[in-house]
Amino acid sequence: MVARRRKRAARDPEKGLLSPPGYSAIPIKFSEKQQASHHLYVREHRVRGGTKSSWPQKRTLFVLNVPPYCTEECLSRLLSPCGAIQSVQLQEKPDLAESPQEPKSKFFDPKPVPGFRVAYVAFQKPGGLAAALALKGPLLVSTESHPVKSGVHKWIRDYTDSVxxxxxxxxxxxxxxxxxxxxxxxxxxxxxxxEGVPDEEGWVKVTRRGRRPVLPRTEAASLRVLEREKQKRARKELLNFYAWQHRETKMEHLAQLRKKFEEDKQRIELMRAQRKFRPY
Structure with missing residues (x-):
């Protein structure tokens, strides 16, 4: 267990702090008044053999643990003494596919919750990467010449940018x-x-193209649909489930037959009385 912990985190002998394996730690401070230091963990950005990457090899620095107040402009200014910087990009998480991402719109894509991020810093020359890996520190994010807004001033700026x-x-x-x-x-x-072209197995793809457009229902059509649903529910009801219900249904049916028989007899008697031709 102890050996595994030692393997996961290696101690930097010069700076006296723990850092992930393969990373170097660069301490930074928000301003001169801040006594505690925050650490950026950096290493050279590498990809597997045969994998395409949007970042130039031997010239890209991968940065972990970037605080929310450190923007792309701040990160570029902190690492500019190491060499000319080609581009800086902050992301929520590393690129797993190692492929260039499509640019996102600030109006249509939701704004991520500010938190710790990762960064890709591409230098114009390989010497800039070597100098960044050997960078000591601590580095100041907010200085007199380049102040970084915080507190109420930052909220006002964020609100202005949101319009x-x-x-x-x-x-x-x-x-x-x-x-x-x-x-x-x-x-x-x-x-x-x-459409209409069979695939290797002989199947033909059917699409929705060519179907009649669905028209909106009128009030009369809606009433007819409701009436049909009501009749459907009535048919599903349990009729003659009990024996007494079955007996009552039979009695009602016999009563209707007797009533109809009496009406037919009266109709026949009336027709006989109105008949004028009497052969006898």
Whole structure:
């Protein structure tokens, strides 16, 4: 058990702290007034052989434990002394597929809850990566020349940023709808090509194209549907379940037959009385 714990976390002899295996720790502070340090865990970003990656090899730094107040601009400023930076991207979790992600819209995609994130920092030269791995610290996030807003000032900024610009929103909506229309047109064209063509096993794909459009129900149609459902429920009811119900049903049926027989007799007598031709 002790050996496993030692394998999971290795102690940095120079900095006197625990870090995950294969990572180096870089202490940072929010400002000079802060006494306790927060640590970023960094290593070179590697992928398996034969796997494509959107990040350049030998020049990308993978960063763990990035605090919420550290933005992409702050991270770029902290690591800029190591070398020229090509790009910085913060994410909620690492890329498992090692493939480039599609850009997300700030209007249509929900805003993630701020928390600790991971970062990918791509340097322009391999020397920047080596310098970042050997970086000591502590590094200051908020300085006099580059202050980072916090508290009420941060809330005011977040509220201001939450109000969208009408022109930017219109452009984003138009772009989203153009992409959606293009995608639907491609799917419809693909469905037309595949319709009626049997696959390898001889099955033919059936699509919804060509069906009559469903019209909204009128009030009369809704009433007819309700009446049919009412009749259906009435038929499902248990009739003549008990013996006394069966006897009463028989008695009612016999009474109706007798009544109809008497009415027929009276009708026949009336017809005989009204008959004028008397041969005898």
């Amino acid at each position: 969208p610009d009408p022109e930017a929103l219109r452009v984003d909506v138009d772009t989203f709808m153009e992409t959606y229309d293009k995608k639907m047109a491609e799917e419809e064209a693909k469905a037309k090509e595949e």
